Every structure is written in C-alpha cells, then in structure tokens.
Amino acid sequence: MNKAKRNDIRLIPGGITRPKTTITNKTGFWRTFIPIFNEERCNKCGICDIFCPENCIIINEEGYRHPNYDFCKGCGICAEECPKDAIKMILESKEG
Amino acid sequence: MSSQLFAPGHTACSGCGMPIAIKLILEGSGKDIIVVSPTGCLEVTTTRYPTSAWGVPWIHSLFENAAAVASGIERALKVLNRDANVIVIAGDGATVDIGIGALSGMFERGDNVTYICYDNEAYMNTGVQRCSSTPYGASTTTSPVGKLSFGEDRPKKDLPAIAVAHGVPYVATASIGYPKDVIRKIKRAKEIVGPKYIHILTPCPTGWRFDENKTIEIAKLAVETGLFPIYEIEGGTLIKVKKIKNRKPVEEYLRLQGRYRHILKGFKDQLEIIQEIADKNAEKFGLDG
Numbered sequence: 001m002n003k004a005k006r007n008d009i010r011l012i013p014g015g016i017t018r019p020k021t022t023i024t025n026k027t028g029f030w031r032t033f034i035p036i037f038n039e040e041r042c043n044k045c046g047i048c049d050i051f052c053p054e055n056c057i058i059i060n061e062e063g064y065r066h067p068n069y070d071f072c073k074g075c076g077i078c079a080e081e082c083p084k085d086a087i088k089m090i091l092e093s094k095e096g
Numbered sequence: 097m098s099s100q101l102f103a104p105g106h107t108a109c110s111g112c113g114m115p116i117a118i119k120l121i122l123e124g125s126g127k128d129i130i131v132v133s134p135t136g137c138l139e140v141t142t143t144r145y146p147t148s149a150w151g152v153p154w155i156h157s158l159f160e161n162a163a164a165v166a167s168g169i170e171r172a173l174k175v176l177n178r179d180a181n182v183i184v185i186a187g188d189g190a191t192v193d194i195g196i197g198a199l200s201g202m203f204e205r206g207d208n209v210t211y212i213c214y215d216n217e218a219y220m221n222t223g224v225q226r227c228s229s230t231p232y233g234a235s236t237t238t239s240p241v242g243k244l245s246f247g248e249d250r251p252k253k254d255l256p257a258i259a260v261a262h263g264v265p266y267v268a269t270a271s272i273g274y275p276k277d278v279i280r281k282i283k284r285a286k287e288i289v290g291p292k293y294i295h296i297l298t299p300c301p302t303g304w305r306f307d308e309n310k311t312i313e314i315a316k317l318a319v320e321t322g323l324f325p326i327y328e329i330e331g332g333t334l335i336k337v338k339k340i341k342n343r344k345p346v347e348e349y350l351r352l353q354g355r356y357r358h359i360l361k362g363f364k365d366q367l368e369i370i371q372e373i374a375d376k377n378a379e380k381f382g383l384d385g
C-alpha cells in the first residue's frame with residue numbers, strides 16, 4: 001500500500017445506536033402468567049421493583065407499584081419475593 | 097428502584113438474573129461511566145441492532161478482549177483530560193476462559209478500570225456449554241450427564257483468587273440475592289484508584305434449568321449453602337465476609353436445578369464432594385456464625 005492510500009484510511013465507527021431504544025420491543029407478549037398487584041396488601045417496600053429483571057415496575061401517584069404490562073414477561077419473581085403476598089400470578093387469557 | 101439508565105424491551109429470557117445485576121451495578125455506579133461488554137447474553141439481549149437498552153455509553157468488544165478495550169478507553173480519557181469511570185461487564189466465559197490474558201494485562205498494568213464478571217456458570221449465549229466457571233457436577237451440553245459421566249468433572253476456577261494474586265487493590269464477590277451488598281460494593285470500587293474486580297453470581301433459569309420465578313431464591317441458596325461465599329478483599333486482606341447462620345446442606349440448592357438433578361438421583365460420591373466444597377469454603381472464609 002502506498003503512502004497516499006494509507007493516509008486515506010478512516011476509522012469506521014461501526015454500529016451506533018440511540019440510548020434506551022429497546023422500548024420499541026414490547027416484550028409483554030412473551031407472557032403466559034400475568035402479575036396482579038393488590039394495593040390493599042402492599043406496604044410500598046419496593047422489593048418487587050428491585051428484583052424485576054425487566055425494569056418495568058412503575059410507581060403511581062399514591063406510591064403503589066404496578067408493572068408496565070407492555071414489557072412484563074410474567075416471570076413471577078416479584079410475586080415470589082413480595083413479603084406481603086400482594087402479587088398474584090394469573091394465567092392470562094389473550095385474544096387473537 | 098427502577099433504573100433510569102437501563103430500558104425495558106431487552107430480550108433476556110424471562111426471569112434472567114443478569115439484568116437484575118445490571119440494574120444494581122448502574123444504581124451503584126451512577127451515570128458517569130463507560131461500559132464495555134464482550135460477546136455473550138448481556139450483549140446479545142441488550143443491544144439488538146439497531147436498538148440498545150443502555151442509557152449510558154456502552155461499547156461492544158470482541159469476546160476475548162473486553163479488558164484491553166477498557167484499558168484503551170481509560171488511557172484515552174487520561175489523554176483527553178476527561179473524567180468517567182470505565183467499567184467492564186462481562187460473562188464468566190469471557191472472563192475466566194478466553195479473556196483471561198487481556199484481563200491479566202489490565203490487572204498487571206494497574207489500569208483504573210472496574211471489571212465486573214456476571215457469572216451464570218457456562219457459555220449460555222451459545223447454548224449452555226461448560227466453561228472453567230462451571231461448577232463440579234453440573235450437567236451442560238458439553239459436560240452432559242450419561243453412563244460414563246456425572247457432568248462437569250473439574251471444580252470452578254477461582255478467578256477472585258487469581259485477581260488477588262495480581263495485587264489487585266479491590267476484589268469482591270456478590271450475589272444478586274443481596275442487592276444492597278451489590279450496590280455497596282460497586283460504590284466502594286468507585287473510590288479506589290487502580291484495577292477492581294467484582295464477581296457477581298447471576299442465576300440463569302434456562303441453563304441451570306429452574307422455574308423462572310426462583311432466580312432470587314437460588315441466588316440466596318448458593319450463598320446460604322456455602323457454595324458461593326461472598327466477601328471483600330482490599331490490598332490483599334480479607335476485610336469482610338457474609339456470615340451464614342445455620343448453613344444449609346447443598347441438596348437444598350441442587351434440588352431446585354435441572355443441571356444437578358442426576359446428582360440427587362444416585363451420584364452419592366459426587367454429592368459428598370459438592371458438600372465438601374461448601375465445607376472447605378466455610379472453613380477458608382470463616383462463613384459459619
């Protein structure tokens with residue numbers, strides 16, 4: 001390779017993507033069982049939130065937690081770890 | 097504690113322990129970081145082109161050179177006079193097998209990088225092949241149980257000890273079953289200049305074959321049986337150990353996992369050997385109490 005050509009070499013940046021763009025992928029359709037959160041039993045401890053692998057549990061105005069069902073895969077970790085037994089896993093009926 | 101730095105929509109299996117570790121790491125590290133990840137489940141499930149789950153700068157290395165890429169970034173930041181913590185988050189195969197040469201170089205040069213291994217105890221992304229972090233007795237697709245085999249026949253490689261032998265100033269192990277402990281260790285690593293090594297156990301429902309809601313229970317049982325001791329070593333000295341009251345027999349951990357099912361169904365000698373591994377850990381780290 002001659003000198004001129006070598007100087008033409010540019011670093012190719014590779015694949016660059018925008019941050020937090022996986023939100024276009026609605027993983028909720030993976031779900032078989034759906035977690036239902038019972039505010040009456042909840043003590044707002046946040047354990048469900050810490051352990052949710054989907055990072056999809058959100059806090060409402062009253063401070064209670066609920067999953068964003070667009071992303072919840074229905075793993076059941078929240079229900080298993082909730083110290084107040086405030087989360088029930090129910091077989092989800094889906095249309096279509 | 098939902099992380100603002102990590103988005104849903106990633107494609108890790110339902111119940112995967114690895115994204116739980118990522119949330120905890122980001123909680124401890126804050127936003128001023130650059131993450132390097134080699135090939136593996138983390139990379140494949142969080143950066144499906146053209147999307148990314150990351151809310152912090154993140155770069156993919158090759159499978160074998162995450163530590164070298166991190167060292168390069170750290171040097172570049174120095175030259176540019178810019179401040180950010182460089183963190184590697186890598187699978188166990190990438191760390192204990194193929195990337196160990198680059199990692200040893202990073203340790204030896206004393207580069208200011210936090211290297212975190214999320215340990216799911218096999219090459220999961222490619223279909224559950226054993227690696228040197230796979231524990232004794234576990235059945236994988238390349239250490240399958242059969243007439244002539246009880247599964248993996250070698251003990252788990254002790255990478256934290258190898259890090260300590262390099263004179264790494266901060267070495268810690270952790271389990272996602274204890275989230276506050278994980279966050280605290282990430283924060284502690286931030287305060288130390290030089291290489292840091294943190295090894296986090298992240299159970300994998302697909303490869304270990306357990307019910308996807310049992311991830312945290314299993315992450316705790318690994319510690320409660322003594323099979324995965326959690327501790328901190330600073331400047332070569334053991335400074336903190338998670339003590340276990342009434343250490344549980346290893347069966348309680350093995351029973352929940354398909355990769356060990358055969359052990360409880362007749363491999364008595366192997367069961368004894370696994371219990372001995374836990375007992376030796378307890379003695380070495382003073383776990384009981």
Ligand SMILES: Cc1ncc(C[n+]2csc(CCOP(=O)(O)OP(=O)(O)O)c2C)c(N)n1
Pocket residue numbers: 135136137138159160186187188189190191216218219220221222227
């Ligand atoms: C040089 C090289 N060899 C093999 C592979 C194929 N490969 C990709 S990921 C992977 C296993 C990753 O295992 P680990 O680091 O433990 O991460 P995990 O997938 O278990 O999270 C392998 C073998 C590769 N990408 N590059």
Ligand code: SF4
Pocket residue numbers: 037041042043044045046047048049065081082083084085086087
């Ligand atoms: S773990 Fe249970 S009690 Fe705690 S915040 Fe979640 S639902 Fe409420």
Ligand code: SF4
Pocket residue numbers: 035048051052053054055056057067071072073074075076077078079
């Ligand atoms: S079932 Fe799993 S994914 Fe859904 S909210 Fe609970 S922990 Fe999150």
Ligand code: SF4
Pocket residue numbers: 107108109111112113114137141216220221299300301302303
């Ligand atoms: S194979 Fe295991 S580590 Fe990989 S995404 Fe699935 S559960 Fe997680």
Ligand SMILES: [Mg+2]
Pocket residue numbers: 187188189215216217218219220
């Ligand atoms: Mg692995």
